[in-house]
Amino acid sequence: MPSSHLSPLRLTIDRRRAEFADPEFEDRFVRHFLPERNAQLKASLLFSAFFYIVFGVTDLTTLGLTATAWVMVALRVVVGIGALAGYVAVSRNPDSVRVSIRTTCAVLVLGLAVFPVLCWYQPSAMAWNLMSFALILMAVYVNFPNRFMYAVAIGVGASVEFAAMLMIQDSLLPEDLLALVLMLILGNALGYIAASRFNLAQREQFRSSMLLQQLADRDPLTGCYNRRVLQSGLLDAELARSRRYGTALSVIMCDIDHFKRINDSYGHAAGDQVLSGFAGLLQSMARETDDSVIRYGGEEFLVVLPQAELAEAQSLAERIRHAFANTPTPIGGGAYVSATASFGIACVPTLHDAMPDKFDALIETADIQLYAVKREGRNGVRGAVVGATADAPPVRA
Structure with missing residues (x-):
């Protein structure tokens, strides 16, 4: 059905949340891009599941064929299964915004909760783990489509958890620990800026297209739809x-x-x-x-x-x-x-x-x-x- 009249208030973008201020218009925007969003989400889920499990080889290489190494591999498999379950849920509910958002949040939270456990038992590979965490942060902010606020909450929360793990482990020199914390802050700041700009740009483009459509669909005298x-x-x-x-x-x-x-x-x-x-x-x-x-x-x-x-x-x-x-x-x-x-x-x-x-x-x-x-x-x-x-x-x- 044609949309109702688009007042300036409905088209206002809350730049702090990087969303339309009007919840109904925000829902309309999300539903418009839902097929594209779900295609990106499913590709990210498959990619993440594959590489999260494949990197279990590094656990076996670092720790050998020990019980701890196999537990870590099992944890990776759990995350992979969670990502595949998310893929199935999104595929079966292609029209559900709620399923899309909940799947994104659940898989990211699960993967980021397991990651510090994997790092705890591999202090000697901390440089590689930090690089991996930086890539995961990029995925949180950019690759996994999500509400901007949720992406920020998950990214910052995971970074705090990772920094706390480093402090409790106490295996790094103070200057190295400070450098890693600063890198976490930098990663979140860059992710925040990138995600904010992307979300705002997408909504501004959508707003412009809706205004052009309204001009084409509306009678200029009465404001009603035309034929x-x-x-x-x-x-x-x-x-x-x-x-x-x-x-x-x-x-x-x-x-x-x-x-x-x-x-x-x-x-x-x-x-x-x-x-x-x-x-x-x-x-x-x-x-x-x-x-x-x-x-x-x-x-x-x-x-x-x-x-x-x-x-x-x-x-x-x-x-x-x-x-x-x-x-x-x-x-x-x-x-x-x-x-x-x-x-x-x-x-x-x-x-x-x-x-x-x-x-x-x-x-x-x-x-x-x-x-x-x-x-x-x-x-x-x-x-x-x-x-x-x-x-x-x-x-x-």
Whole structure:
């Protein structure tokens, strides 16, 4: 379904968290990139599992075929199995943001918790272990897609754990220990900067593309969607979702009564104000995150209501009709214009056995109902189920 209007507040990026300030828009951003994110995550999981286990050879080389060495190899295998389990979880839940994030965090925490244990028994290989830890930190910040805050928490937490292990082990000279701690701080600082810049850049690019899309999809006068959303098949996709899940779908076709008279009597500027006022009323009474308001023609509007039965759509249309008829539009100079509107409704009810193939069927049914209202004198509401043999009882003023 087309998105709701993108206000400046919704598009604000919290630079400290490197996320959109609006949770709903942040979720939209994450879901947009979820296929790409999961592909990167699965590749990182396989790569990490393979090399984490393969480096068990270094344990056997350093410690020999001892019980300690085999325990360390077993720990590496546990981490590898955890990474493979994460791969399976992400593959089975490709549409779940929660699974993606939890898998990333769980595998990283497991691997970083085991790593100091492996290093504890190999003090002579500390230079190699530090290099390995630096690569793991890079993976935390860059290679494993995650929320920026979680990546920082895991990277800093693992570094503190590693530094504490070095201090407790007390196998390094003070100056060497200080150098290693400074390197850990540097690694986290560079990782923080890289991850922050990447997350911010990705969101800024997404924001720009959404703004361009909004300019293409919106009517400049009313701020409603234009007919491009119909031509692009976005509403057919909404109908497909309704068909797939068996949920209801309703549309309301609205037309301002005798709009030509308003233009002729008060001028086109006043007519534009009436149009804008009616559009604002439709948008304010529709559900912000679920419904869509489309400027269908000159003074015609289409309201798309997912998961709304006929009675719900009729009730909403009647509230809009009553509010518009009883709220004159100011046109400047202390003057007001009163107008009414007519409404035709089409509904595909829950588990409908005559589900149409195209969204055009709903528009055609709603149009028929709208013109029935006009024949009956306008300023009314009438609805029908798509494919039904008889109309639903009319609802009029």
